[in-house]
Amino acid sequence: MQIIPPLGAGHWEQNLSHATIDWQQLFSQPNQWQAEHYASFFVVDGRGNYWLPSASEVTPRFAAGEYRAVYLGSVETTVSQATRMLPQVVVFGRQIAQIKLPWTPIRDGKQLTPTQAQLYSAGNGLAAFHLEYRFCHLCGGKLAISEGGWSRTCQQCHLTVYPRQDPAVITAILDDTGRMLLAHNVAWPAGRVSLIAGYVNMGEAAEQTVAREIYEEVGLIVKPTEISYLTTQTWPFPRSLMLAYKVVLTNPPDPQADGLEISWARWYSPEEYIEAITTKEISGPVNRSVAAALVKAWLEGSL
């Protein structure tokens, strides 16, 4: 099952030898830099929003020192009937969210190709890493950008730290009549439903997390043989790697919500789900999430 568009939708290479960027010029004369270097840059706030400078907009002057940039790689792009590798640069900074820019949520994916969505998501995760990881956890020294922005190194003890993705599982729980279990998290807006999900604990295999989370949150017992792997999706808002599974239960009881994380959960047939969505009794998972893709596949009968 192909849920997440592959990077191969466009050719993306991370050849850091391209990363000879005149930062001073990029920050002080962004439009000129873009024209001269034939590269594209975009701005992220590290909280899941991006802004793409366009020719019609006045680009704010980014003061060098205040902002940082990471070279993400080059993407194959066709410009004026010629195919070339276009370097992609992400810009971010501690105060950047305060600049009045027409921010767009990356997860909405508005006007983004699959490759851009992936690229901007990576940019957001890296920006969050650089903004949050300021001091060395061993000696307390200051961390500085290293390896073109793909790591940070302690200025005191030289320890290098890398951006991490935390594994989390998400499970499409079905019964043998084709119903899907959907749950409402206490932290969500009223009516929002999604699939059972949770982080993989230390020392736990992902399949064990699936069984534990389902038991903890809705009280259903799942055997390892009932769990099958579906796909993965990176979710760098700021740093999760979602591992998606499917569970099919035979004649299961009604779910018992734990009342702590899940306030209610129930089984839906595809018809009941569509009816509840149409009447706005419930709303489905967030756009572009793996949960939304799994629900879509279920409705189409391809899960």
Ligand SMILES: [Zn+2]
């Ligand atoms: Zn250190």
